[in-house]
Each structure stands twice: as C-alpha cells, then as structure tokens.
Amino acid sequence: MAEIKALPASDLCRRYDLCALGFKDTSELEELLEPLGQERAVNAIRFGIGVRHHGFNLFAFGASGSGKTETIRRYLEPEAASKPLPDDWCYINNFAVPDQPKVLRLPAGRANELAKQMESLTEEVRVVISAAFESEDYQTRLDVIVEQFKIRQEEAFETLQKKAGEKNIALVRTPMGLALAPAREGKVLDPEAFSKLSQEEQETIKKDISGLEGDLQSAVRMLPELEREQRREINNLNREVTSFAVDHLIDENREHWKDCAAVVAFLDSVQDYVIGHSDVFRLSKDEAAQTIPARMAADFIRQQDSVISNCRINVLVSHDANGGAPIVYEDNPTVENLLGRIEHRSEFGNLVTDFQLIKPGALHRANGGYLILDARRLIFQPFAWETLKRELRSREIRIESLSQMMSLGSMVSLQPETIPLDVKVILIGDPMLYYLLSQHDPDFHNLFKVPVDFDDRMPVTDQAIALYARFIATEARKKNLLPLDQGGVSQVLERMTRLTGDTERLSSHARSLGDLLSEADHWASTRGAKLIGGEDVKQAIAAHIHRSDRMRERTQEQFQRGIMMLDTSGEKVGQINGLSVLQLGDFSFGRPSRITARVHLGRGRVVDIEREVELGGPLHSKGVLILSNFLAARYTQNKPLSLTASLVFEQSYGAVDGDSASSTELYALLSALAEVPIRQSLAVTGSVNQFGEVQAIGGVNEKIEGFFDLCRFRGLTGEQGVLIPASNVKHLMLKDEVVEAAEKGEFHIYPISTIDEGIEVLTGIPAGEMSADGKYPPDSINGRVKARLEAFAEMARKYVRPVSEDKPVGQSDG
C-alpha cells in the first residue's frame, strides 16, 4: 500500500511575490491602455468596426461585468472620430401626397440652418402676402375684375330687359331666381287685369314671354360660367400678386442653396404651394379675429398655420460639424425607440398628424455610424429584434408603428419615405444568448457575422502579473481611488485568482476588480491611510463575504447544534462525509453532507434514493450508474451482480445534482460491501469514471473550507482533512485559516487519483491489487468486496430453480 501524503501548505494557495516588479505603490505604474486578456475580442472589434461590408455587424458576448461596453467604446470612439460626418436628414411635406412625407438629405450640419431659414421665410411670406393683398394696387385690380364681370352680367340682363320692355314684359326678381311677367307702366299686371285683356292679347303676351324665356335661360345659364371665369381671373390675380411678393424672398434662399439640388427643388415646391394657397394669407391673424365670426376666424387661422407649417422642415437628424460618425447607445430598444415614431396631436377630439410629428429613432441618429444595443433588452422588447433585422436586411429605415406592422389599427397615418440605412450595429449580450440565436435564428449569421468573445480569465505568467498590476493601477486611477501598495496588489491578485478557482488563471472580470478596489479604498480611507494595503483588501473581501454569508452561517449552526448529523471523528461502516456547494446569488459556500450506503441480496441494482424521489438531477444519476457499472465490471465479471444497494444523502431535503459525490458514494458502497469502517474525520469530493479513476470537480475550495469550518468549530484534531481529486490541486486557493492549519498539521488535503488510493486513506486498509489469476488479497478491501459480491451471487443462484425442474412450456397440469 503506497502511502498518500497530504499536500504541503504551499500547494494550498498561490502567493504572489511582486518584488521583482520594483514598485512601491500603483501610482508609479504606467496606465494600461489595452484591455487585459482580451486579445481575441480586441482583434474582433478592430476587424468588425473596420470592415464596411453588409452584414458584418458585431455581437459582443461575455460574462456580465466583464467590461464589454467600455472596451468596445474605447476602440470605437477613435475610429468613429476619424470617419466623415454623415449627412443630415429631414422630412418635408409632400405637396402632392401629404400623407407620404418626403425625405430631404442635406450635407452634415446644414439641416438646422435650412430649418431656421424656412421658419423665417414663412413668417416673411405671411407678412408680405398679407401686405400685398391690402395694397391699393391689388384692391383696384380686384375691383376692375369684379366690375368687368358685373358689367357683363348687367349687359346680358339689360339687353333682355330692354327687349322685354318693348313687349310690355317685366323681368322680375324672385327669391330663388328670375321670371318674366306681363307689365303695364312698370307694374306687373295682376290676374284680373290680365283676364280683361282680349284672348288674342293674352296669347301674344304668353307667346312673347315664351320667346323671351329662351333668352332668360341663356342669361341665367351664363351666370355660373361668368362667376367661374371671374373666380379664375381673381385666382390669376392672386397668384400674380403673391408671386410678385414671394418670388424675391424664395429666390434669395434658392441662391443660397444653389449647391443643393434637393433644397432648390423643395423651394420650387414651396413657391408653387404658397402661391396656390395665397387666399389664406389675405387677412392677418388679428384682422381675421376682428372681422369674421370666431369659428370661421379660428378655422381661417388654422388653415394659415397649416400652410405655414407645411412649408417648414422637420429636422430628423442634424450633426455637429465638429464630430465624426455618431456612436449611439440605445438603452431601451423598443420598436419605436429604434425606428422612430409618428406622433399625433388632438384637434377638437380627433387625432391628427403631419410630417412635423415624425420623430427620429436610434437608427436615424446612428445612421452613418454605430449603434450599440443590449441584446437581452432588444430580444425582450416585442418585435424589436425582428424589426432591427428587417431594417438591416433592407438597408433602409421605414417608420412604422407596431399597430401598422401588425395591421391592427385602421387610423389614418403617415407613410414617410424610407431613409437609406448605413449603420454598424453592435449587440452586447451574454454567451448563452449568442449561442441560442446562432442555433435558432437563421438570419443571425447573415447579419451578425463578427462574434466578439470576451474572456473573463487569463493565464498567470510573469508578464501577465506585471500587466495585471498596471491594470489595477489603471482601474484605481479611473475610479479616483487611493493607490495600492505591493501588499494590496498581491492580495488583489490572490482574490482574482480565487475567483477563477484556478491557481493558474487570473480573473479579468472588470466589475469584480472594480468593486474590490472600491471597497478596499473605503476601508483604507476609513482608517485614514494614503495607500490601500493588503489588510484593506482582506478586510474588503471579508466584509463582502460577511454581507453575503448569512445562509452559510445558518447551515454551519445546524451542524454545530447537532440538528444536522455529521461525524468528524470515529469510524463507521457504510457512512462517509460528502461535500457539496451551494450557490446563493454571487456567493457560494461548501456544505458537508452525510452519505450512507446499505447493501443486501438483490438483482444487481444500485438504488439512488435521491433519484427515486426525483430529487437527484441527471448528472447525479449518471454518477450513480457509473459506480454501479464499476462494481459489476471490477468484481463480478463472470457472475451476475446480485445485490441491491441503496445510497442516500442524509438530511438532504432539496435537489442534488452533479457527479462530484460519485467517488464518495462509491467509497460508502465499498465500505458497506467490505464491512470496513470509514474514518469520519475525513470528507471526500470527486467524481469517478468506470475504471475507478477520480476526476476533477468544481468548487473545491468552497467544499474544503465548508468542512474545515465545521472541524475547526469542533476542534481540529490533526486527523481531519479532505480527499480531493489530484487534478484539482492546481485549483486550490484556500483561505488563510486552512493554509495555517495545514502548516501546523491540524488539517490535511489528500490528492487522490484512484478509488483504490482513496479507500486506503479512508479505511487504513490496503485496497488490494488483482493477481495474475484475477484474485485480490482476501484481507484487502477489494478482496472483501469481491468475496461479498460472490457470496451474494451464490445466494442468488440458490434462489433460482434449475430449468429442468420447470414444466415445459405449453404442457398442462392435467
């Protein structure tokens, strides 16, 4: 039996000696400009933001708090600043189809200038047109037109009246029109007088009237045409007068914008529109209020405002002439916040809208630059993900509300012209989301071709330690914290190593580091120090753990008060101390558990009671099945495994998962089969494979510390310790108390490679090696187990009747 030695204290925790770096405190260290341990991510970012081809958008993923956004911004900002400013975008009225506003693209920084000019132009137009209509010249010309048409009307009727008068017929104005009636001396003949006329005279009058009616009808029919002609003339006059008043104003603007054909075309449209709607400017607002009824005046003023408003522009995006390409971070990526929205206002109880109420979204603001979005928030917003994909696919921004997209509402709204989209989208999320989208969304890889994978750990090398010290210095400066002395830095390094659970790795998780430094700074400041020392860091860690470990204390308390049964001394058959890890939020701790095994004659089944009651997870069940096969393969190759064994986590009332207790359960089973007691001063962790090799598990530090705390409470005897997989030795970053106890020989950590090694440590009896004839030494553990199993097999065989004694199938008793 080869003796398994406990690990020396030096193997239980990695210490950092920073003397070689030659600094007293971090204020002497240079700032670290590159993110630490993120070479892969940085290369991906550089590539992603550089390549301008379609679909090369970025998806940055990594653990939350790993500094993804900050790193991306660090590389994005200089790149964006070096790029040309994108154009400004405006919406203008579509004078032909008002519910389809048109887009106006302007050179960067000029949209606001045009908006101001249009505002002042429209105000001037309002004044000059009103003045033009009030001018004596206009009034005279208008009167001339009116008088001309009056004369034409009068001529028509005068001729008729003269013709009628010659025949003693009067032209009479009725309430609704005109009529011809017999008259004498300017008075219409009454029926009595008419009846006194001779029949011949009456007939003559009637005939004359009938003859004149044709002329009257022609004259009456001419009236609407004359009125139309008059309106046309007046309209022409209005256009002429308005045009004269407005043209020079618009010409000035046209000259100013001659280098921009789109603006010139817009000004042409405005000119036509204003001239075509000159009627609404005939009265000023004050005059309208004074001279016409209030409701009509309100309507008139609204029309005037509407015409003015239609000539203005809605600046959707205007860029500062000093900036580069925009970088937009949309914190709340709803459909409307991405695409923009069409707002409505209430007018007399109706919701109305126009091109001025189109509001930009993040895509508009980021167009020509970069848009950063939180992937999880984007996915959780209804239809936001699909909308973003559609816009990226079509490379244009189409402003639509959700109800329009889903055809839910029937309200009349706008259909603004689409805007060409040229944007680089950077999604930031967690790895799970990235892999889910990769697997389930066929569009994903067409649109997000650049994965930016942020690592949260880096290998420990001398160079890495030096860089990490600068990283700490940089973080401290960035957060305006006290500098750290060497001790402080080494404590931080130990903590960051512990967070990875690997002595050969350092955590590059920015948030964890930042929080630790901030807390240490607090404690250093509290004691009035000018530097953050190792004690401050330790205090910060201890305080952080203390704030989170109420549940751990409660668990320890239950062991200490004997409510949870667990021996830390003595020996028991079929009973062993296992170790598990509980994760509560960001805090995890180890908890010892008693695991027991019972065996009896049976049909080769190892019963995992946790699984039977559906408290065991699949990984736990897997471990139990492995050890069941291990038993069969190792000890009863030629015979049936004729036992029933039961395994249980005593006093466990919650779900159990993971296979880290599989070696522990196997030890308990071997003890029960061999009827050899196990030392209760030891606890075990590690998974086992079918060949009896012990494999690495997670949370080794928490597990050891959980058992250590209990043993320390009961008193360290020097016998206590933990068996861990040998492959986990490199993960040991145990707390100082454990290391000190190990140094003093009060607590032991045994690295175990095989089940045989482990059982020997636990029982003090050799496991026994198989001889050439396939037998184990009878007093060894393996020999005893094999003998017991063979005994079970023999007993089982006796229970089975020989086949010859059975009745042939199909034969009846009679």
Add this chain to the structure above:
Amino acid sequence: MVDMVVQKYHRVLLQMDAATHCRETMAAAIEIAARLGVGLQGIFIEDSDLVTVGELDFIREFRLSSPIARNLDKLTLDAQLRAMASSVRRQLERAGSRRKVTVGFHAVSGDLWLEQEKSMPETDLIIIEGTGRLHSRLYRTRSSKRSALQNIMRPTLLLKGGKSLTKKFVVVCDSVDAARKGLQAALALSGTGEKEIMLLPYGMAAEDAKKLATDIEDINPKEEKGIKIAPIVVQDVASVLQSIHPADCILVITEWGQFFNLNLNAERLLESRHPLLLLQ
C-alpha cells in the same frame, strides 16, 4: 362762430326685399348701427310685383342655381318669401349679437312699408341696398327704387353691393348750411377714430364758395382732423364723379332736391359704385 353739433342718431332702419337682400348688406348695416351706437330695425318687403307674379298661372321661374325652369305658383312664392324672411331674420340676429347691436325685425307686403316708415318717428336713418346678389344695378325695379328714394323724407343711405363702409366721405353741398348738415352726418356716421371728409361745393356761386372756405374753420370742430374743402366748385354730376376720390368713399348729398330732380344726375349717381347718403 357757429357751434358744431354732431348729429345724433337713435334708430336705423334696414329695408330689404327678395331682390336686394344679401349677407354683406346686413353686415354693413349692423356695422353702421354699431358705429352709431343705436339699434337696427330690419324690414323685409314682400314686393307687390312678386305677389302678382305668383297669381299668374303661366309664369315660369328660372332659378339661379338650376338650369331648369319651373312653374311659379302663389303657394311656392309665398313659401319662398317666408323662408327668405326667416333667413334674413336669423342672419340679422346673429350679426347683431356678434356686434352687440339690438335688432328688431318684421316682414311687410307691397308698398305698406312706406306707411310704416312714416309711423316710426324715432327712425333717423334708412338703409337701402342698391344692388342684389346678381350685382346688377339696372335691371331690377329701377324706377321703383328711385321713386322710393324720392318719397322718403328721412336721411337715407343707399348701399352698393354690400361693401363695408370706409371712413372716407365726400359731402356734395350747394350752401354753407348744406355743408354743415353734411358734415354733421358724416361725422356721426364715421364714428370715432381717423376719418377723411371732403366738402365738394356743387353749383355754388363764387361768393358762397368763398364764404364756405372762410367758414370751414368755424364748422370744423377742433378735435377733428382730416376735413378739407375741394379747391373747385363743380357744376355738373360728371364733374362730381370725377372729383370723387378715393373710389370707395361715401357720397353725402345734402341738397338733392336740385340734384335729383334731374333724372340724368340721379341715374348716374345710382349707377355709380359709391354708397350714397341722401339728406333732405
């Protein structure tokens, strides 16, 4: 020195009939009443000629809104007149309420209104529309309009086409007294604020004209500005019309016995587009 007393008006009478009623006329009348600070009495006259027309069974009406001629019977005509009277009443009341003018209204038949007018002694200004919706000044009741004007003994304002009144007046006068009367009426009608009044001597002897020029200082109240006298004395209506400026001024005629007795004069003034204020 002669004291200048501004004419006080107490009640304005607006006369309308089927041919002459229009919304603009009512608005102008209400505006005048508001300017004078008096009430307005509206009279809608059912023209006797129209009533007679309705009684003849072969008369056909050509409506302005339809190309088809219809037989015009008495019942239809009565209904039309009644509907029109109601409409006029509503419009008057609405316009009066907007300008805070007390409005009265009634409809009468035929020439009865002249008798009624006499029975309303508190009425001191009568407003008559000189044109109708067709803007025709000639074809409709030319003679009856003139005879009506000649029969009325009160100040009468003849509107033309329902235009709102300006504050520019031309007073045609043949004596200093006539000038004073005309000036009083113009001042009353113009209300407060800026105004422009020109005295235009007509057929006046040189001495009288000189006296008028001298007396203008006396008859012109000190607080009023913008009153002036034309430099020439005109001798015929053509000269009057040529001397009138601006185009939309109100022509105040204060000696119309002499002026209107000549049919030619009356005709030309009626045909002109200037509103006429006739003072007996």
